[in-house]
Amino acid sequence: MRSSNPVFSRRGFSRDNGGHAGFDAQQQHQQAGAATNPYATNPYATDPATGMPQAPARADAMTIDDVVSRTAMTLGTVIVTATLAWVLLPVDPANLGKSYGIGIGAALVAFVLAMVQSFKRTAVPALIIGYAAFEGVFLGVISAAVSTYLSPGVVIQAVMGTMCVFAAVLFAYKMRWIRVNRRFTGFVMAAAMGFMLLMVANLLFSVFGGGDGLGFRSGGLGILFGVIGVILGACFLALDFKQVEDGVTYGAPREEAWLAAFGLTMTLVWIYLEMLRLFSILSGDD
Template identity: 80%
Template sequence: MRSSNPVFSRRGFSRDNGHAGFNAAPQAGGAAVGTNPYATNPYAPQQGTQFGAGPQAPAGPGVMTIDDVVTRTAMTLGTVVLTAVLSWVLLPVDQANLGKSYGIAIGAVLVAFVLSMIQAFKRKPAPALILSYAAFEGVFLGVISNVVSTYVAPGVVIQAVMGTMAVFAGVLFAYKMRWIRVTQRFQGFVMAAAMGFMLLMVANMLFSVFGGGDGLGFRSGGLGILFGVIGIILGACFLALDFKQVEDGVAYGAPREESWLAAFGLTVTLVWIYMEMLRLFSILSGND
């Protein structure tokens, strides 16, 4: 499986001799030639499909389409939003109940992580598993967002949501305009940068836990702003990889069930961007 976001490894649809470029034409029928994993799929379209633009080639039954991806993504994101709202309303974050709510949030995010790892190692997507991940992730986001809104600044959550939507729209527009070229070099650079970023964040957390304070200072002050911006840029890059995966899946006639993996990846990436936005705006507000 090929990784397309900073947390999970997922199947890739393109095998362009290791090059994930834009101009590799999908092939239909005939013997597999090593460039298209769905080359023997009789429903594979004859021409490439640009993500979110232009008519799609006629798809046979059981073949992934853009509509499938949009529907599944709406379901997973809707589950995240629903459980986030419910946890915001039902789990109070006043001083008397803050510890309990924090405990539930930590438990939820740990369960979400375990579910995500199970899905990452499964050969096929499991919709129930993906939706369960989204539900527990929503509980975590709801509590954290409520705490930030209560103890940092009331407008920070709205700013983070709007910022996340702006990044998604901007990357989608740039991808459709072909301003972003998702090549093997691009993917390798993003993956290396993401691994380095996450290792630094883990080191900062460990120093914070055992040494107290802000650890290495990567999540507060000027460095916090810098690393917040870097995290958002990385999230934007992973969105481009997600769009490429969707485009290849549609163009190469991937099975319809793969749309769940695409939705899963997009949800994970958007959650990543939202969390970075939330932290960045918290720092900018003067409280981190």
């Protein structure tokens, strides 16, 4: 399965990962289940007829603990660098331009690192941690500016909102209220593509025409698109949970836990930024 991340598509768990022969989908026509199960041709999956494992489990297979620990490292890096940026990069009027410049530069570096990782055949922890560090700097600058010039409570609201969305989606997924299949994935990816194209168009109109462009990020339309952005982020979380579940169930290599952490971190950053924008508009001072 390809990535559910809203920024770009990264490789999924079903590719060859250097020495893990057979984990990649080598015979896509072999089983009918391959149409919906990205690991259906994996020799470590269970036999659908007998329910017994087709091959012994590997000692280096990915576990939930691996995903949790890697995600804690990436999110911890984001939080630490965001905190440092908030404290060390002043956003007072005399230094606002400089701080914004550093924040935008950090966001561009984070994007480049994320793109490089997306084209790698295997997870590179240094790239993922680097992405988290620079993304944290960007979030720290933006959050400090919003807290200073809008409302100090907006950042806390955005953090709590992100946590609530994560918990709600995880609970709904575990209860099987959300069923991730090809139709769900296709709908979410198509909706995300349309959403991002509208945001890019809004940005271009804003840059060349001034003001808020098409108005998709302020007022009533801003609230509507903020809610849509949060809902899309929740859908991406469900897709990420599905990838993690499939990877653990069907014996993904342990290093794939880094990719799972990478995707979850990007999705949570997406939700936080949408929450920050939404609560900023609702505060009445967009």
